[in-house]
Amino acid sequence: MSEQKVGLEIANGVAVISIDNPPVNALGHAVRAGLVEQLAAAEADASVRAIVLACKGRTFSAGADITEFGKPPRAPGLHEVIERFDNCRKPVIAALFGTTLGGGLELALGCHYRVAVESARMGLPEVKLGLLPGAGGTQRLPRLIGPEKAVAAIVSGKMIGAKAALADGLIDAIVSDPVQGAIDFAHTVDPAKLVRVRDRSDKIAAAKADPSAFEAAAAEATKRLKGVEAPAACVEAVRNSFTLPFDEGARAEQQAFMRLVVGDQSRAQRHVFFAEREAQKIPGIGPEVKGAKIGRAVVIGGGTMGGGIAMNFANAGIPVTIVETDEAALARGLDRVRGTYDVSVQRGALPAGTTEKRMALFSGSTDWGVIAEADIVIEAVFEELGLKKEVFARLDGIARPGALLATNTSTLDVDAIAAATKRPGDVLGMHFFSPANVMKLLEIVRGKESSAQSIATAIAVGKTLGKVPVVVGNCDGFVGNRMLARRTIECERLMLEGALPQQVDAVVKAFGFPMGPFAMGDLAGLDVGWRIRKHRGATAPVSDALCEMGRFGQKTGRGYYVYENGSRVPTPDPEVEALISEKAAALGVTRRAISDQEILERMTYPMINEAARILEEGIAIRPSDVDVVWVYGYGWPVWRGGPCFHADLVGLKEIAARLEHYATAVGDETLAPCALLRRLADAGQGFAAFAQDAKAAS
Structure with missing residues (x-):
């Protein structure tokens, strides 16, 4: 073999075939060829009575080499390799970790x-790339494990722990x-x-006799996934x-995989997969620039956002202190955090005892002197x-030299905030999204004097906290909110011209967003946007x-919609419809029927246009960064790839013509x-061509 990716060792009648392809033992061509070669050697050796399939490094195989997708297949394919193991005449045991x-x-x-260590986790996450296990x-x-549990696991793509895997029959021993x-x-x-797995029938016998339990499990697994192709294909494959x-079921599975892999939805999801990783590559900041180690964090402000930000640190095992103006505000903030953990435990999202473990990492203070102990200070x-300028001026005299000072602003000038200090190189924006303990996006706003070290530290912190960090430039609204402002303007215009909030929301939800803009406004609070507009x-x-x-929305029971008796379900309100008609008449706007297509x-198109401006100005490094921001921060459906990817599918010529019209x-x-x-x-051309040209120029 030209590349030694698979080894073979034999001792005491057992052959150990080991994959060694760091970092995740992906099953690329060299690995597949090596597996076939070493399995044949082990089978041919008369001294071998059993075979162990193992992996070197820190994990068992994470699966196919995704870089091979879309390229001409090279034998042996993974199907052939698995078939060889399946048909081996000697026992084969997979050693999972x-x-x-x-x-x-x-x-x-x-x-x-299959045997596994207790900490092992396993799963079939292909659905997250718009595919099914192929x-x-x-x-x-x-x-x-039975079709019902299998469809839930495959449609969700979630991992299964070793204990659950043993109980369900996925593994044979821990x-x-x-x-x-x-x-x-x-x-x-x-x-x-x-007995080969393919020949087992006891776990599928009940579904064969009565598929109703399977159909119920499939409906539950896909109830929020209307219009998404891969989950539906997964259900059909498991049904087979x-x-x-x-x-026959295996052939149908392969056909479905091939159909999905060339489809727009899978292309979009694979685009986001790579875009998320590309976003962490910052021109001018090489791998030699390491993020500073964060041992203690301070969050200034214990409100909903500040508490949520602080939770991220505790969740990552980092001690965090909330600083507030008075004891009452501090108590409210810490109580809110505790309550959030308690609710998660009650719902089963966190194991029992989590609240006390996480709260043990929290402390609170009204004494700003505690800031001197922090490696990172986030103002919220x-x-x-x-x-904010007052806060940073005060911080400057307390925080230790080299501490990262971050503002959680969503729109304000980071350079103006940094200028309030004598250390602007240590200052940047870290824009968390609400709820901060849940949302994955972290917009890292690079000021004109933010140092490479500060940027590297912020990226490292984001990854430690389980966020998806994207570095953006400093402007009003940065990337996400600047684009959102364009959509918000059109929402107001559409109301005046003839569309009602419920029609607009229905169109946006049908496109794939979890909520429409008006329902989202009610959830966030209409007074937030009102305050920004007045400013x-x-x-x-x-x-x-x-x-x-x-x-003001849900918090007052009235907004664009009405929310009766504390309900969170938006109900259209005739009073709002009358108000819209009144305002349109006062402005001389003749209302008309507006199509869903318009x-x-x-x-979407005005946001795409704003994305192009953002790229022109260098606020975003690459179009895929814009896509990551909108997928992880604003609910853009991942299977549509983000605004720039979607724009390329539609065609910029078509979008430009429609923008001229509007x-x-x-x-x-x-x-x-x-x-x-x-x-x-x-x-x-499209944004992809722009990205390629920009990369070549750099």
């Missing part, structure tokens, strides 16, 4: 037995050491009584495990520039009037295509 994912688990399912996973897993445990297990099995013979006070000297006739009436275009129709020249969008459209 770390994470065993995708094709790695499918390979393990092709073995006769190497027999949808056929073998149901035969081990061992203290993966390889030695598998060797010991090998000595207990009878080679004459081998008990309605078709194994070989009211969104007002003067107040900017802007107006929004309908929305401003609602706020003047005290209709609504969709006006909800700019004329509403009399707003800012809707006209910006220079970059126009240039790309005229050249018949």
